[in-house]
Amino acid sequence: MGGFENYKPAIAMVGLQFSYAAVSLSTRVALLQGMSPRVLVVYRQAIATLVIAPIAYFSRRKSGGCSMGLRSFYLIFLASLIGVAINQNIYFEGLYLASASMASAMGNLVPAVTFLIAYFLGLEKVKIRSLRSIAKILGTMLCVSGAMSMALLKGPKLLNAELLPKNSVFGSGEEKWLLGCVLLFVSCCFWSIWLILQVPASASYPDHLSMSAWMCFMATIQSAAITLFFERDLETWKLHSALELGCCFFAGIVGSGISFFVQAWCISQRGPLFSAMFNPLCAVIVTILAAIFLHEKIYTGGLVGGIGVIIGLYILLWGKAEEIKETKEETDPKLQKSEWKQVEESLEKDSCKSDLEEPLLSDQSSLVN
Template identity: 40%
Template sequence: MADGMEGRRVCGMPEKAQLHVAMLTLQFGYAGFHVVSRLALNMGISKLVFPVYRNIIALCLLVPFAYFLEKKDRPKLTLNFVVQFFLLALCGITANQGFYLLGLDNTSPTFASAIQNSVPAITFAMAAALRIEKVRLDRRDGVAKVVGTLACVAGASVITLYKGPTIFGPTGSDHHQVVVGDGEMVMKNWTLGCVYLIGHCLSWSGWLVLQAPVLKKYPARLSVTSYTCFFGVIQFLIIAAFMERDADAWQFHSGSELFTILYAGFIASGVAFAVQIWCIDRGGPVFVAVYQPVQTLVVAIMASLTLGEKFYLGGIIGAVLIIAGLYLVLWGKSQERARLAKDAAAAADIVVRSTTTSSSSSNKQQASSAVTQPLLLPSSTSSSTENV
């Protein structure tokens, strides 16, 4: 793949360099989303109104591409698919984004981003529990994936249960109290916020695991995402009908509120999704996942500059454990893929050799039988020989 990526150039830039630039840009985009979401909550935007508007914008972006690009790949929509899309939306949109906003409201963008690094490990654990993923403890890759998963769980536990002393941060700021739109001081629960963020990661991982069998039967990724987004909007609207009855909450009171929602819809759900699909297609899922910790670093810097966020010892220790676990899981997956590719190549080589051997033995049999044939060839054969 590396050779192929070096060969393709756009504006004089090799594709490999384009992938690295795209992934760095993507991490900055996602990092901005963490900070913008926290700013939106600080301004008093409803935690139900925000995801409704965000997913409506994303749906408007996705539907045209899904309709025109996947006309041939899109199977017929049946009741069974509708139920599956509804469940995907419940897990991947409603629970995922709902838990994220509740967790972010009680913690900080840096720790929300840090805990998200555990998603590959949690996804592996879920897939292994459902026997979608095989665990081989007699191999290094299997041990690495298990140890990496345990490290991620340990890191998330440290972030949740141990805050520790302040390592770095501006003086005078207190994340136990946050001022919202009308100047009201609201108390925050750090531990509860981390529990919500773990629920967010579990929902995200569950969505990834459940999506795999759906895509096998319905191999139109953009259409699946569009249907999932549509049902997510419906679910959030139903919840908001019972939980958010204040009509004023649905109105924009400033340009800053409008900017946060547009950023979340266009950048975090629209542009970022398209860039990520291209990077996964050209660089592979491991290449994309390796860049995830860069997002945490960018979020930490941006949150410190814009929100005056403090860094705590427990969060730093937990983030290091989670990132180390992430790389162990990714290394195990890459080693497993390399081993499977090597085994497949060896099996193909055996097939080729056996085919060659049987072909040569068949030729020998034909040659020996030709000795016993009459010296005069059939008329059709001699005619074809003369034409040659």
């Protein structure tokens, strides 16, 4: 029985990646049937708010919680605007113009982009002679190079794709593939900024569940304003099929609701690096299922680039893991081995707290995307 308990976090993370893949594929199908990407963002965030808000309310009543000041409100408003409203609108446009497999593979760029932004902001330190710093730089270069290969070096087409309906603000067609890849990359940049914003936002308002509910609520209003600006026809807001309705509920409940609790539990059990190691699995699942059921176009350049992104991600994560390990050892170099094991077990239990100090791998990343 004890052995099964040890495998529970891994089983939960594998199931979570399958749920992410299902959200990506169902969203892609809904967009191909003519649903507006901007309307989908509004409905998804509204449903996520209805799921998270009651839980956050009763949890806050039981624990007392903390009050929201002007600074907290500003940070949460900015995080929801950048990380949810703008980011998801750009992401769904890219998902529509490119493919579900491309969107999932591009998502692995987030740690590398976050590392670059954090480095320029002074949040990450690089020592040229340090092996872990070289690993982080090399991993970032492989991730970016792989993403460029996916977008630019198509190579022979392995599978054909269906024609897209014209429901994007950028139009549709084969020539929009590169634009879709660019939008997905820009989405990764916005998502990375959102991860970094979690540090001051969480410090100012440490009630994470309540903050998540507020973020979903604000993102709903912001996304609605963006949609009203682009979609002047009110007919666009109507859901014309059970598939579109089911996609909105599935993305809101599973993609933004249940996934938050599952990943938060896994991080509390094994730490943020353990959680991040499973991210490439989603790209593999989406690529296989999209090729089988959606007949998406797959290019050899995209396949090679995707492998490069995944390898770069693991090299980057290894370098980050070594850095965290060395930081822990430097806190008290006089600890004996037997004493260090006890401290390490305690640090693993508190990994959610230490995660707020590491913007590269925030445990909030599953909430929205």
